[in-house]
Amino acid sequence: MALCESPWEPRVQSLGEFSSAGYSTLEAFGAPAIEYSGVTFAYGHADTPAIKDVTLAVHEGERLGVLGPNGGGKSTLLKLTMGLLSGNSGSIRVLGMTPQRARRARVIGYVPQRHEGESRFPVSGFQVVLMASASRTPWYSRTPKSAIDAAREAIDAVGASRFCDRPIGTLSGGQVQRIMIARALSIRPRILILDEPLVGVDVAGQQQFADLLANLHRTYRLTTVVVSHDIRTIAAGSDTVACLARTLHSHTAPSGLTPEVLGEVFRHDVAAIFGDVHVHAHAADACTDPSHSHPPNVLRDPGNSASKPSDASKPSRGSTRQP
Amino acid sequence: MNIVTYLTDPTCAPMFLPAFVAAPALAILCGLLTSLVVLKRMAFIGQGVSHAAFGGIGVWAMLAFSFGGAASGFGSGVASDTGRFVVVAVFCVAAALGIGVLSERRTRAGHGSVPIPTRTNAPTPESETRSTRRRATGGGVGLEADTAIGIILVAAMALGAVLIKASHTTQSWESFLFGSVWSIGWADAILAWATTLATGLTLVIARRPLVFWAYDESGARAFGVSTRGVRATLMVLLAIATVVAMKLAGVVLATALLVVPGAAALAASRRLATVVTLGVIIAVLGVMGGLVVSVETDLLPGPSIVGVLLVLLVIPAMARALKSRLTNHT
Numbered sequence: 001m002a003l004c005e006s007p008w009e010p011r012v013q014s015l016g017e018f019s020s021a022g023y024s025t026l027e028a029f030g031a032p033a034i035e036y037s038g039v040t041f042a043y044g045h046a047d048t049p050a051i052k053d054v055t056l057a058v059h060e061g062e063r064l065g066v067l068g069p070n071g072g073g074k075s076t077l078l079k080l081t082m083g084l085l086s087g088n089s090g091s092i093r094v095l096g097m098t099p100q101r102a103r104r105a106r107v108i109g110y111v112p113q114r115h116e117g118e119s120r121f122p123v124s125g126f127q128v129v130l131m132a133s134a135s136r137t138p139w140y141s142r143t144p145k146s147a148i149d150a151a152r153e154a155i156d157a158v159g160a161s162r163f164c165d166r167p168i169g170t171l172s173g174g175q176v177q178r179i180m181i182a183r184a185l186s187i188r189p190r191i192l193i194l195d196e197p198l199v200g201v202d203v204a205g206q207q208q209f210a211d212l213l214a215n216l217h218r219t220y221r222l223t224t225v226v227v228s229h230d231i232r233t234i235a236a237g238s239d240t241v242a243c244l245a246r247t248l249h250s251h252t253a254p255s256g257l258t259p260e261v262l263g264e265v266f267r268h269d270v271a272a273i274f275g276d277v278h279v280h281a282h283a284a285d286a287c288t289d290p291s292h293s294h295p296p297n298v299l300r301d302p303g304n305s306a307s308k309p310s311d312a313s314k315p316s317r318g319s320t321r322q323p
Numbered sequence: 324m325n326i327v328t329y330l331t332d333p334t335c336a337p338m339f340l341p342a343f344v345a346a347p348a349l350a351i352l353c354g355l356l357t358s359l360v361v362l363k364r365m366a367f368i369g370q371g372v373s374h375a376a377f378g379g380i381g382v383w384a385m386l387a388f389s390f391g392g393a394a395s396g397f398g399s400g401v402a403s404d405t406g407r408f409v410v411v412a413v414f415c416v417a418a419a420l421g422i423g424v425l426s427e428r429r430t431r432a433g434h435g436s437v438p439i440p441t442r443t444n445a446p447t448p449e450s451e452t453r454s455t456r457r458r459a460t461g462g463g464v465g466l467e468a469d470t471a472i473g474i475i476l477v478a479a480m481a482l483g484a485v486l487i488k489a490s491h492t493t494q495s496w497e498s499f500l501f502g503s504v505w506s507i508g509w510a511d512a513i514l515a516w517a518t519t520l521a522t523g524l525t526l527v528i529a530r531r532p533l534v535f536w537a538y539d540e541s542g543a544r545a546f547g548v549s550t551r552g553v554r555a556t557l558m559v560l561l562a563i564a565t566v567v568a569m570k571l572a573g574v575v576l577a578t579a580l581l582v583v584p585g586a587a588a589l590a591a592s593r594r595l596a597t598v599v600t601l602g603v604i605i606a607v608l609g610v611m612g613g614l615v616v617s618v619e620t621d622l623l624p625g626p627s628i629v630g631v632l633l634v635l636l637v638i639p640a641m642a643r644a645l646k647s648r649l650t651n652h653t
Contacts (some may be wrong), residue, residue, distance in 0.1 A: 082545050103547065110545035121362060121538050122593045131538065134531035135547035167593035180542075187546070 033191055033223040034058040034081060038090035041076055050076040053090070054248045060190075063217060063224040065238030065254070067231060072245040074227045075113075078195055081225070082108060095190060109184030109222075111194040114176065125164040125171060125179040129155060132186045147186075154185035157219065158212060174205030178212065185216070191223045192216075198233045206232060213237040231257070326618045339618070342504045345512035346610045349571050350580070352519040352564050354606030355526055357585030358598050359557060363537050366582045368558075371472035372419050373565040373577040377500075378479030379414030381486030383407045388490035408514055408566060415562035418475050423558065425471035502573035502625035504614065511570060518567050522560050529556055534595065571610065572625040580606060583632040590640060605635050 036056045042049040051073035058064045068074045079085040080092055083099030094102035102108055133147035155164045158178040163171055168179065177197055184192055198206050214237050216222060228234055234241055234254070241257060243249040250257075329335045330343065360369055383406070466474070498506070526533070535543040536553040544550045561581070568577040588601035612635075613628030620627070 084541075084544055103545070106547070108545070110542065112539060112542045112545065120589065122589065122595045122598045123534070123538065124594075127595070128538065131531075131535040131542075132546050134535040134543070135549075137531060139528040139530070169593060183542075 031060055032057040032093075033060045033062070033095055034225070035093045036077075036090070037092075039077075039080065039088050039092055040090055041073075041080060041085065041088040048246075050246070051080075051244070052247050054244070055090075056242055056248055056251055058223060058225060060223050061217075061221045063213070063237055063239045064226070065234030065241045066225060066227045066244055067234045067241055067257075068229060068244040070229055072229075074229070074244055075195060077244060078193060078225070078227050081193065082110060106187045107189055108191045108193055109187055109189030111177075111180045111184050111192070111197055113196045114173070114180075114200050119169040121168060123168055124166060125160060125168055125175070125182075126151065126155065128168055128179050129164070129183045129186055132183045150186045150188065151182070154182040155179075157185060157216065158182045172205065173200040173202065174208055177201055177205070177209060181212070181216075185220075189222070191225070193225045193227070195227050196229070196233070197226060198228070198230065210237050231262075326615050329618060338505060341509050341512045342507040342624075343611075343614065344509075345507050345515040346504070346571065346614055347607055348512070348515035348519040349568055350606040350610035351603055352515070352522055353568055353580035354584050354603030355519075355523060355599070356557075356560060356564055357581050357583075357602045357606060358588060358595075359533065359537055359585075360561070360581045361585035361589055363557075365557075365561070366578065367469060367472055368419070368422060369561055369565065369578045369581045371422055371476045372415050372558075372562050373569065373574050374476045375418030375479035376411050376415050376566055376569050376577075377483035377574045378418070378481075378486075379411035379483070379566075380407075381483035381490070382414055383410040384490035384492045385486045386410065388492070405510070405514065411569075412563055412566045414479075415566055416559050418479055419558040419562045420555070422468070422471045422475050423554070425466050425474065498573070500573050500575050501623055502569065502571050502576065504571050504617075504624040507570060515567055518563055522564065525556065525560060529553065533557065572628055576625045576629050579629045579632055580610070583629075583636050584609065587632075587636040587639065590636075590643070605632070609635055 034057070036054050039054040040049050040052050054073075054077065066074050066077065076085065080088055081094065081099055083101075083103040086100070092099050095107055097105065097107075129151040130143060130147065132151070133143060137143055137147065155161055158181050160175065160178040160182055163175050164179065164182075168176060171179065181192075181194075198209060201209060213224065213226075217224060217237070224237075226234060226238060238254055240251060241254050242251045243257070243262075329339045360366060532543065532548045532553050533556075535546070535548050536550050540550055543553075564581065565577050568580045571577075572580060584602045584605040585598075587605050588598045591601055592598050609632035610628050612631040614624055616622065616631060617624040617627040
């Protein structure tokens with residue numbers, strides 16, 4: 001196995017070595033906050049499930065990063081957790097409740113993926129944070145003081161007080177992300193879920209985002225789930241990483257993201273773009289080359305490895321799926 | 324000034340006065356919705372719904388013909404006006420909901436669905452590739468929104484053309500397509516104000532979920548807003564506004580009232596309350612100004628209204644561009 005020096009991984013452990021370390025780390029967290037047990041979900045009449053047989057536990061206070069390629073089922077898993085999709089087989093429990101009930105109980109704070117429409121919407125950052133109370137405020141009354149206080153408190157917590165009264169369209173990507181996190185925090189959730197949080201955020205903002213998440217975790221001990229296809233986002237602050245490419249390929253500490261695991265997880269993207277290729281060779285090449293620091297670079301540079309027929313949907317023997 | 328003569332002359336006033344009473348109501352109605360239409364990029368949906376009204380008119384014409392009113396038009400009086408309004412409104416609402424159904428994609432394993440966002444603003448989850456989305460639609464349901472609108476639009480126009488021809492009505496096609504504001508009667512005026520008040524009240528009641536949904540649909544769902552309900556409410560309000568505006572500006576130009584004031588208002592301010600207020604003011608100025616231009620110059624009222632609205636959109640934009648250029652030079 002090639003050793004890999006990268007910002008998020010000081011050294012590569014063998015899979016067996018890592019697995020035992022991962023278990024001891026997980027035991028430091030509290031009771032399970034989110035439990036997936038044999039979860040399978042397919043859209044409509046699709047013959048292939050979007051996610052298949054996912055079994056995973058996220059413990060209270062744990063910061064989980066869900067990493068996977070485009071179309072790997074990350075957002076589907078997230079929507080199932082939020083109760084926005086239903087009809088899955090297996091079971092999902094959020095703090096012991098069904099996802100729908102958990103959503104009604106407002107125990108989950110959600111930071112959605114950014115979209116282009118937001119920049120020209122004529123509202124201030126503070127108004128965006130206040131939107132969290134929209135479904136709870138009767139139409140005939142003014143916004144309650146408790147909601148305003150909660151919004152102010154959340155804005156202070158994310159350090160957005162300076163710019164929260166400015167129009168949302170005039171804020172930078174990082175500032176908008178803080179506003180969105182403040183909106184999620186304003187309902188005082190126990191679980192924070194972020195969907196592709198660093199899209200449109202510059203490099204400096206990414207570091208600030210990592211610091212912010214670490215601060216929030218120290219202050220509130222929130223269970224945090226970050227969903228992304230970008231390893232940098234996941235490395236910004238996760239205790240454990242779940243690699244999802246339709247099935248769960250591994251659930252480990254970030255240091256367990258070996259070239260084999262990454263190659264396995266991103267094989268779908270490679271296969272979709274280049275056809276059948278020997279992804280393990282690419283991943284290994286990428287990790288030994290300092291200029292290749294994450295899987296998307298692997299995808300951009302198909303290299304000159306020999307092609308090898310492979311079944312994209314079949315997990316390899318090297319996967320570290322845990323019971 | 325012709326306008327003063329027409330409104331004060333005992334002979335002409337009964338013809339022109341109802342239009343001038345109804346026009347501000349129609350302008351306020353569309354002005355209230357225009358900001359949302361532009362922000363949610365629903366202009367094309369408005370176009371589809373307004374053209375569907377043509378099919379509704381065909382249905383009404385056929386009903387009038389079948390039940391004996393017909394060759395002289397669609398009859399007259401409060402009952403007839405209300406009947407036509409109801410039939411066309413129901414047709415437009417059905418068309419709006421039909422667009423929703425055609426563009427829905429299933430989000431539940433095997434059953435159940437929620438609408439996808441309009442094509443242009445769809446915050447497509449990055450993890451759902453195009454092929455995944457295609458699979459997710461399943462069984463032929465789940466067209467792209469613009470395709471669904473196009474299908475409903477042409478189907479309604481074709482149906483309307485066939486039925487209007489078959490009903491042997493004496494009313495001209497142009498009045499449907501480009502409006503016939505001077506045929507507005509007192510019943511229309513009362514209906515316009517009642518609709519405007521009802522729409523205003525609905526918007527006040529639903530203002531918080533509506534704004535949240537318009538800003539961030541997926542976030543709104545996650546925070547407990549019934550996005551299906553909000554979307555359906557806006558579609559119904561749009562359909563009703565279109566039916567009412569159609570009398571003023573016609574099927575083809577009704578969309579202008581739902582788009583141009585909002586575009587002008589959004590270019591002028593970044594505060595929601597100001598944008599909504601400006602949208603209403605611009606719509607009222609455009610409609611009333613267009614009517615005056617029409618009376619004074621003997622142009623068709625619909626195109627005159629659209630012309631004034633475009634002037635209200637373009638001149639401030641040009642002034643801003645000029646100011647910006649001058650500032651850069653200095």
